[in-house]
Amino acid sequence: MVRNVAIIGTGMTKFGEHWEKSLRDLIAEAGAKAVDDAGISGKDIQAIYGGTMSAGRLNGQEHIGALIADTLGLNPLPSTRIEAACASGGVALREAYLMIAGGHYDVVVAGGAEKMTDVYTEQASLALGGAADQEWEAFFGATFPALYALLARRHMYEYGTTEEQMARVSVVNHHNAALNPLAQYPYPITVDDVMKSAPIAEPLKLLDCSPLTDGAAAVVLASEDFAKKMCQEPVWIKSSAQASDTLPLHDRRLVTAIDASVLAGKQALERAKLKHKDISVLEVHDCFSIAGIIAVEDLGFTRKGEGGKAFEEGVFDLGSDVSINTSGGLKACGHPVGATGIKQAVEVTLQLQGKAGKRQVDAEYGMTHNVGGSGATVVVHTYGRDV
Amino acid sequence: MVRNVAIIGTGMTKFGEHWEKSLRDLIAEAGAKAVDDAGISGKDIQAIYGGTMSAGRLNGQEHIGALIADTLGLNPLPSTRIEAACASGGVALREAYLMIAGGHYDVVVAGGAEKMTDVYTEQASLALGGAADQEWEAFFGATFPALYALLARRHMYEYGTTEEQMARVSVVNHHNAALNPLAQYPYPITVDDVMKSAPIAEPLKLLDCSPLTDGAAAVVLASEDFAKKMCQEPVWIKSSAQASDTLPLHDRRLVTAIDASVLAGKQALERAKLKHKDISVLEVHDCFSIAGIIAVEDLGFTRKGEGGKAFEEGVFDLGSDVSINTSGGLKACGHPVGATGIKQAVEVTLQLQGKAGKRQVDAEYGMTHNVGGSGATVVVHTYGRDV
Numbered sequence: 001m002v003r004n005v006a007i008i009g010t011g012m013t014k015f016g017e018h019w020e021k022s023l024r025d026l027i028a029e030a031g032a033k034a035v036d037d038a039g040i041s042g043k044d045i046q047a048i049y050g051g052t053m054s055a056g057r058l059n060g061q062e063h064i065g066a067l068i069a070d071t072l073g074l075n076p077l078p079s080t081r082i083e084a085a086c087a088s089g090g091v092a093l094r095e096a097y098l099m100i101a102g103g104h105y106d107v108v109v110a111g112g113a114e115k116m117t118d119v120y121t122e123q124a125s126l127a128l129g130g131a132a133d134q135e136w137e138a139f140f141g142a143t144f145p146a147l148y149a150l151l152a153r154r155h156m157y158e159y160g161t162t163e164e165q166m167a168r169v170s171v172v173n174h175h176n177a178a179l180n181p182l183a184q185y186p187y188p189i190t191v192d193d194v195m196k197s198a199p200i201a202e203p204l205k206l207l208d209c210s211p212l213t214d215g216a217a218a219v220v221l222a223s224e225d226f227a228k229k230m231c232q233e234p235v236w237i238k239s240s241a242q243a244s245d246t247l248p249l250h251d252r253r254l255v256t257a258i259d260a261s262v263l264a265g266k267q268a269l270e271r272a273k274l275k276h277k278d279i280s281v282l283e284v285h286d287c288f289s290i291a292g293i294i295a296v297e298d299l300g301f302t303r304k305g306e307g308g309k310a311f312e313e314g315v316f317d318l319g320s321d322v323s324i325n326t327s328g329g330l331k332a333c334g335h336p337v338g339a340t341g342i343k344q345a346v347e348v349t350l351q352l353q354g355k356a357g358k359r360q361v362d363a364e365y366g367m368t369h370n371v372g373g374s375g376a377t378v379v380v381h382t383y384g385r386d387v
Numbered sequence: 388m389v390r391n392v393a394i395i396g397t398g399m400t401k402f403g404e405h406w407e408k409s410l411r412d413l414i415a416e417a418g419a420k421a422v423d424d425a426g427i428s429g430k431d432i433q434a435i436y437g438g439t440m441s442a443g444r445l446n447g448q449e450h451i452g453a454l455i456a457d458t459l460g461l462n463p464l465p466s467t468r469i470e471a472a473c474a475s476g477g478v479a480l481r482e483a484y485l486m487i488a489g490g491h492y493d494v495v496v497a498g499g500a501e502k503m504t505d506v507y508t509e510q511a512s513l514a515l516g517g518a519a520d521q522e523w524e525a526f527f528g529a530t531f532p533a534l535y536a537l538l539a540r541r542h543m544y545e546y547g548t549t550e551e552q553m554a555r556v557s558v559v560n561h562h563n564a565a566l567n568p569l570a571q572y573p574y575p576i577t578v579d580d581v582m583k584s585a586p587i588a589e590p591l592k593l594l595d596c597s598p599l600t601d602g603a604a605a606v607v608l609a610s611e612d613f614a615k616k617m618c619q620e621p622v623w624i625k626s627s628a629q630a631s632d633t634l635p636l637h638d639r640r641l642v643t644a645i646d647a648s649v650l651a652g653k654q655a656l657e658r659a660k661l662k663h664k665d666i667s668v669l670e671v672h673d674c675f676s677i678a679g680i681i682a683v684e685d686l687g688f689t690r691k692g693e694g695g696k697a698f699e700e701g702v703f704d705l706g707s708d709v710s711i712n713t714s715g716g717l718k719a720c721g722h723p724v725g726a727t728g729i730k731q732a733v734e735v736t737l738q739l740q741g742k743a744g745k746r747q748v749d750a751e752y753g754m755t756h757n758v759g760g761s762g763a764t765v766v767v768h769t770y771g772r773d774v
Contacts, residue, residue: 002490002491022522024522055517056443056444056517057443057444059521060525060526061520061521062470062514062518063471063472063517063519063634063759063760065470065471065631065759066471066472066631066632066760069631069763070631070632070638070763074631075630075632075647076632076646076647077630077631078631079631079764080469080471080478080629081469081470082468082469083449083450083451083452083468083470084450084452084453084467084468085449085450091452091467095467095482098486099485102486102489102490102491103389103490104389126447127443127449129447130448130450131449131450133448133454134447134448135411135448138447242465242467243463243464243465244452244453244456244457244463244465244466245453245457245463246457246462247450247453248457251457263463372450372452376450376457377452377453377466
């Protein structure tokens with residue numbers, strides 16, 4: 001009953017600090033690139049889903065679905081904003097996918113955007129705090145680095161994970177970002193650089209943390225009939241899974257894993273009938289280095305507690321059996337919150353199409369893993385070159 | 388291919404100023420009532436869609452999908468927030484409807500909530516301005532009453548609509564609200580009361596304007612098989628349509644109509660194979676009295692320019708051929724922004740189930756009309772007692 005769905009076009013802005021561009025400008029650029037890449041015209045498109053976390057607090061603008069349709073000249077199409085904190089983009093992708101899979105539309109644009117540098121850093125930090133539990137966490141002063149620092153400390157205590165192992169996550173991300181012309185920080189760093197960077201929320205240091213970023217990304221999704229007609233190299237979305245967990249950390253079963261990642265990852269593989277060894281390219285949600293370690297464990301690419309060791313041993317380096325964050329990840333490609341989940345899909349699509357330039361790896365199947373807040377929303381997608 | 392979908396349970400809080408309740412409390416109350424009314428248990432539910440406009444600015448809380456799932460004890464279900472300004476609730480309903488219609492789920496909860504009184508009125512007004520165009524309207528000082536005052540002035544100029552006719556919209560709403568125990572302002576007013584109320588943005592006066600409101604509403608949607616098994620009096624969603632228009636007013640074809648309402652209204656009737664005369668109960672988005680007049684014209688329940696006269700002549704009074712805003716509308720039942728679109732669905736469901744108490748009318752089919760901002764998003768649904 002569920003129809004096949006492909007990505008037939010991708011587009012994104014450079015991620016970084018865009019002082020001369022507005023949220024609108026970023027949306028226009030990414031959207032136009034994706035539509036152009038798909039080789040379609042506006043009249044082919046039937047609906048739009050856009051992910052943005054906090055445009056209200058960062059830009060004074062809500063009603064983002066309407067903003068997108070207007071900006072792209074796509075009125076009167078239905079255009080809908082999804083907000084799921086840092087998973088906004090991934091959930092927007094899922095909505096677009098399910099709409100085509102369910103037979104409602106044949107061509108849908110899914111996008112994500114965030115313009116974070118138009119406010120002072122403290123205001124941006126407060127806005128990001130809205131992804132946590134306002135009443136039980138943010139109100140008491142917890143920022144996101146503070147919350148993930150709790151996860152890191154416990155992971156170190158339980159499994160002996162070291163600060164140097166966490167640093168390796170950032171090193172891998174920067175290595176890959178250096179090969180990605182659209183990355184915010186396209187240069188390599190060393191474990192020593194991370195260890196000597198300023199403490200943010202111990203044990204997390206500056207270079208363990210993803211940055212504030214402006215950026216947008218978009219993909220064009222199409223039904224099988226449309227995709228086969230219009231696209232030489234469609235990338236098929238093999239599965240989609242979304243799960244939730246308690247908003248505050250203190251209600252969780254434990255803090256060394258994100259249960260919603262475990263469940264969504266398992267469902268995504270099962271629904272696609274794929275195994276771990278099939279996945280060669282994987283974008284994980286490394287908002288902090290410890291999040292990258294927990295992600296590979298939760299998704300089952302290492303045993304529990306062995307994520308730090310695996311990163312240290314180079315298991316996830318570019319060109320290995322499973323190359324992680326070939327885009328540079330949140331850490332080094334940048335993290336314009338609502339755009340991140342879509343950028344992950346863009347990166348995996350480029351890899352499967354053989355268009356990833358200097359960071360190209362050999363891959364038949366890929367996966368993206370997008371986390372909201374400290375794990376209260378997780379959305380996982382798998383992708384393949386075969387329908 | 389599209390499956391039939393029914394509303395099998397409804398719930399809402401009293402609309403008003405809930406000084407003793409948080410956004411979470413409101414969500415818990417409405418959600419629990421809807422699930423209880425449906426006679427199902429949490430394990431029957433497969434997904435959640437929630438509409439909220441500006442919880443980030445009003446409550447410091449984003450990640451509302453996660454908040455809802457956590458609050459209702461429904462982890463690890465996928466739970467997704469929709470934001471479409473004042474149409475957030477209606478679009479959340481549409482997403483839930485399309486997911487069941489497309490075969491992805493059998494039982495979905497759609498809800499909406501807004502807690503607006505925890506900030507100063509000026510802050511709430513600025514947050515609501517985020518539904519307009521921040522760069523081209525709100526930045527220059529335009530508030531929502533100011534934007535709708537422009538529509539009113541032009542409508543008066545083009546069609547001879549009078550302030551007294553607009554006042555009649557508020558009179559109708561208050562008449563009905565007086566019969567609705569959950570309304571924010573459950574008492575009648577007169578045209579004279581409206582005319583003597585304080586000017587807000589001329590020609591709009593205080594009693595032409597919907598208020599700031601705290602509240603939440605929820606409905607349980609189900610597939611045909613589930614609905615017929617579990618529910619004695621399902622109300623079927625006959626159709627759903629959503630359209631967009633330019634975000635700022637100055638780019639519109641004209642300001643005496645909302646084109647997205649015209650299109651969505653037309654599509655909704657066509658898709659349901661219904662005619663205007665079939666609709667006996669109609670909830671329109673009367674954020675301001677002029678919006679009620681424009682709505683009945685755009686939706687085709689009067690000829691263009693004759694909406695004011697129709698309200699004056701009592702065409703839309705309770706018990707007429709088409710009773711408008713039996714709930715009391717945004718004006719008098721209240722307008723907790725994200726909840727409004729869901730409250731409209733609750734009201735029409737109660738009317739079609741014969742459960743609307745003192746405001747009960749005789750109706751076979753109903754319609755809801757939910758507008759975001761000044762009309763950049765419009766979503767229309769139709770409902771019936773027959774599948």
